[in-house]
Amino acid sequence: MEQVIVNSLILGMNYALIALGLTLIFAIMNVLNFAHGQMYVLGGFITYYALQVLHLPFVVGLVASVVVLVLVGLLSERLLFRRAIRVSTREESTMLLAAGLALLLESLILLFFGEKQRGMPPIISGVYQVFGVYIPAGRAFVFAIALASLIGFVTFMQFTRPGRALRAIAQDKEVTALQGVNINRYGALGFGLGAGLTGLAGSLLATIFAVNSGLGTAVSIKAFIMVMLGGAGVVSGAIAGAFVLGFLESFGYAYMPGSVTYMLIFAGMIIFLVFRPQGIMGKPWG
Amino acid sequence: MKLLVNTFRLFLVGFVLLAFGVTTSQAANKVLKIGHIGVMSGPAASWGLINKYAALAGAEIINEDGGFEIGGEKYDIEIVSLDTKQDPRVAIAGAERLVYQEGIKYIIGPNVDDTTRAVLPVFEKAGAFNICYGWHRELFTSPSKNTALGMIAGYQSAPVIYKYLKEQRGVKSLACVPRNDASGLNSRDSCVAAADQLGIKITSSDSTYEPNTSDFFPIMGRIIGQNPDLIVLSGVAPADAPLLIRAARELGYKGLMSTETAMDANIITEIAGEMANGYISVGGASAPELRTDEMKRFIERYSKVAGEWNDEAGTKVYALEMLLQTLRVAGAAAIDDIEIFKAAMPKVNAEDPFIKGGKARLKWVGQGYFDQLRQVSTPMVITEFKDTDFVTLFIGYVE
Incomplete structure (x- = not known):
């Protein structure tokens, strides 16, 4: 039981890192970023390349993943989404654009990094045994970095001027614009930040999960589950959704036949959303 | 000025010779198209890509050596490869393109049971034969006649x-x-x-x-x-x-x-490292101590085509070889008629060119499992992972 709880916490923290970027982009831009999983995969591959091919320290790989993904986010916002949002009032336009971007990124990743699963040894080797619970050092390290990143992100959003502007845009874009906030600039910042967080998640989690070019869709699906459970566009909701999914998955796999777990998760999610479509932390009015 | 003119002449002669050489080379050999259909995108992309790279590497080596002889005539091998995206509907569309548009009779793939099941009626109707990697028994037992298993199930x-x-x-x-x-x-x-x-x-x-x-x-x-x-x-x-x-x-x-x-030693080393020591799996002709010179050449070419070697390809090297060896035994008429090909299957019995020792044979097997010869005689190389590579424990054969 103790092992299952620890597994749930570690899994939840990892998932939170994945869900944050998606919910941030949705909150700021109202874009359902279907390319989220592919951005995660790109982040993982960049770290892999830095570590295993160029033999650079992990921190270099981590920074490179974040920087490249921030650039990908900024470019996507500036060249693709900003124009689509400006010229089309239909929300499905950006959704289709995001789906196209996902396919493009997946093909490019396959082209540049190949078809193989790629991974790396744990950043810190060894396994801690605490009260009979096994905690691999590599996972503990990722947990600590993820936790620090979450705290840093929430602090940024709560206590800095750009963070407050991003939250204001998420609440009401028009009113925020009337206050003199440059929506385009902060939209780009939000997209870049969201993509950068996804790159961070890909980089960190590649050290314990590995990556392959086809992983993106599965990552996106899980991220959407978390965001829907927690409440779309709500940062705290994404974190809550991530821990709920982490606990459901760990307990499900521990106490039920494997194939039943995700069936029950999906069934439970449908029932939950029927009664609370705005998710755990979302507001019914948006 | 004279030097310039001479240099120009030299280039001209060289160009004409090159052009002539290429033309004669193309004119000398007929082209035999072999199809490949498999999943080459998405999470299972590596399965289909390994088959594709193995077929391409094999074809390059054959073409480089002057082609493959069937019925006294040399053929250059051309691989036509299509992605199933692991979707039966896409697989059917791809299979139809291979057999009807490209006119191909011999195909490598698909990789899994559901896409293989989907394409079999297409191959059956068009009179095409495939070596697949789905391994459900019913795929290879009567009334299914046009598909064979390319690996050990x-x-x-x-x-x-x-x-x-x-x-x-x-x-x-x-x-x-x-x-x-x-x-x-x-x-x-x-x-x-x-x-x-x-x-x-x-x-x-x-x-x-x-x-x-x-x-x-x-x-x-x-x-x-x-x-x-x-x-x-x-x-x-x-x-x-x-x-x-x-x-x-x-x-x-x-x-x-x-x-x-079959597994890939590089991936295991990267992710699990020493933790994988003692892990037992089934390999093909890739274990270092078993490789013949021909296998070493294949590995080199595969690495060039794919960017790096993959041990899984040690089981996939056999598909193209078996199709061609059977065509050689059956004769040129089998290129357009798979019934002649199928009739020749029991007669194929050559030395396995990829494994040392001379004991391994290249033939069609599977009678005991499917009541017909519908399996490539891939050796069952049981291996144990040690540090960064597979060590052979023993070799078995299916009859």
Whole structure:
């Protein structure tokens, strides 16, 4: 039981890192970023390349993943989404654009990094045994970095001027614009930040999960589950959704036949959303 | 000025010779198109790409050596490759394109049961023959006549591996951990049947995991709680195996682990490293101590085509070779008529060019399993992972 709880916490923290970027982009831009999983995969591959091919320290790989993904986010916002949002009032336009971007990124990743699963040894080797619970050092390290990143992100959003502007845009874009906030600039910042967080998640989690070019869709699906459970566009909701999914998955796999777990998760999610479509932390009015 | 004119003449002569050479080379050999259809995008992309790269590498070597002789005539081999995206509908469209648009009669692939099932009626109707990597028995038993198994199936290797582990390593209990898809569950059933037959206790067989699972800690936690002597990763994809191994070892499991499928040493080394030592799997002609010079040349060419070597290709090297060897025995008429090809299948019996020792034969087998010769005689090389490579434990053959 103790092992299952620890597994749930570690899994939840990892998932939170994945869900944050998606919910941030949705909150700021109202874009359902279907390319989220592919951005995660790109982040993982960049770290892999830095570590295993160029033999650079992990921190270099981590920074490179974040920087490249921030650039990908900024470019996507500036060249693709900003124009689509400006010229089309239909929300499905950006959704289709995001789906196209996902396919493009997946093909490019396959082209540049190949078809193989790629991974790396744990950043810190060894396994801690605490009260009979096994905690691999590599996972503990990722947990600590993820936790620090979450705290840093929430602090940024709560206590800095750009963070407050991003939250204001998420609440009401028009009113925020009337206050003199440059929506385009902060939209780009939000997209870049969201993509950068996804790159961070890909980089960190590649050290314990590995990556392959086809992983993106599965990552996106899980991220959407978390965001829907927690409440779309709500940062705290994404974190809550991530821990709920982490606990459901760990307990499900521990106490039920494997194939039943995700069936029950999906069934439970449908029932939950029927009664609370705005998710755990979302507001019914948006 | 004279030097300039002479240089220009030299270039001109060189260009004409080159052009003439190319033209004559193209004119000399006919082209034999071989199709390949497999999953080459998405999470299972590596399965189809390995087949494609293996076919391309094999074709390049043949063409470089002047072509493949059938009925006294030389043929250059051209591989036409299409992606199924692991979707039966896409597979059917691809199969139709290969047989009707390209006029191809011999095809390598698909990779899994459902896409293979989907394309069989197309091949049947068009009179085409394929070597596939789905391994459900009904694909190769009558009335299905136009498809053959290109590898060792789990139900063939599982009894052999467990018997060895029972007798040599004292295994008394095992847990099967299958992927929740048709191939994984079929492998699990083979695992359970083989363990039952050998009197090995099964501690778990219902703990499946979904395709695309990235964290195997929860699933392995349950398995390890039952403390089996052996954990069998049934039908595991090469991408998932090192993650499952790593999760098991990090959770304190010290027992044996095995699978019935081919693995890639590089991926295992990268992700699981020393934790994978002792992991038992089924390889092909790739184990270093077994490689002939021809296999070494293939590995070199494969590495050039794909960017790096993949041990799984040691089982995929046989498909193109078997098709061509059978065509050679059947004669040129078989190129357009698979009935002549099928009639010649029992007559194929050549030395395996990829494995040392001369014992391995290149022939069609599977009579005992399918009541007809519908399997390539890929050697069943049982290997154990040690540090960064596979070490051969023993070699078996299917008849």
